[in-house]
Amino acid sequence: FKHSIKRLLARESLDEILLMAKTTPISKGGNLAFASFQNRVLEDVFPDFTYEFCTICQTKLTDDCEILDLVTVPWNLPDACAVSYMENAHLDTLSPLVFANPGRALNYTHVWRAERIEDYPFFVNHCKKFGIYQAMSVGFLNPGHENTYLSFDYLGDENNKTWVPFDHTKIELASFPFALAWFYRAGVFDEARLKKMFLLLSGLTESRLLNLRKYINSPLQSFDQQAADLGITA
Numbered sequence: 001f002k003h004s005i006k007r008l009l010a011r012e013s014l015d016e017i018l019l020m021a022k023t024t025p026i027s028k029g030g031n032l033a034f035a036s037f038q039n040r041v042l043e044d045v046f047p048d049f050t051y052e053f054c055t056i057c058q059t060k061l062t063d064d065c066e067i068l069d070l071v072t073v074p075w076n077l078p079d080a081c082a083v084s085y086m087e088n089a090h091l092d093t094l095s096p097l098v099f100a101n102p103g104r105a106l107n108y109t110h111v112w113r114a115e116r117i118e119d120y121p122f123f124v125n126h127c128k129k130f131g132i133y134q135a136m137s138v139g140f141l142n143p144g145h146e147n148t149y150l151s152f153d154y155l156g157d158e159n160n161k162t163w164v165p166f167d168h169t170k171i172e173l174a175s176f177p178f179a180l181a182w183f184y185r186a187g188v189f190d191e192a193r194l195k196k197m198f199l200l201l202s203g204l205t206e207s208r209l210l211n212l213r214k215y216i217n218s219p220l221q222s223f224d225q226q227a228a229d230l231g232i233t234a
């Protein structure tokens with residue numbers, strides 16, 4: 001995985017994502033097709049990482065983090081999954097953490113002991129009946145919004161052990177260009193804006209992205225302090 005993010009953010013790769021975002025119909029079938037494309041690209045850049053299902057959600061919340069509206073693209077899952085989720089959303093203790101930590105990938109072991117995951121109420125009432133035994137979620141705040149989020153739930157079946165040792169940071173960074181593409185498809189911004197963002201991303205490496213993230217998240221730290229935390233020179 002050493003150069004995976006660099007491969008994903010190569011100009012040719014971003015051009016392909018842009019083309020698919022533009023040409024794939026904005027429809028239920030088109031959204032599922034784009035989700036399938038996202039799966040193919042991520043499994044290509046991370047050869048030992050797979051996921052069997054995925055939900056791409058636009059969620060509007062109240063100030064108290066209650067769901068006002070939920071629009072879901074359930075890739076490889078039946079439509080009934082969205083209905084089941086709404087019935088059991090009160091048991092979902094992971095999503096509030098995802099919304100509170102934009103850009104950070106979290107999984108069920110952050111809220112429940114791994115060896116007891118099958119006792120987790122949300123798993124018992126919702127996940128198990130759809131064959132979902134693994135979940136890694138990352139959310140992004142919609143530009144210009146305070147309580148609207150785009151989230152990716154990467155889901156695995158009972159036999160999927162590929163992400164037990166997987167570095168969550170990889171999926172955080174790899175999800176970002178797809179978040180921009182989904183924002184474009186939802187009309188959050190136009191093609192010119194997406195092209196500009198992809199141009200800025202083009203050629204970045206994992207280390208540069210992490211340095212940028214540190215800079216954005218540490219406005220009260222000096223460059224010397226940030227560099228010390230990162231283990232690099234100022």
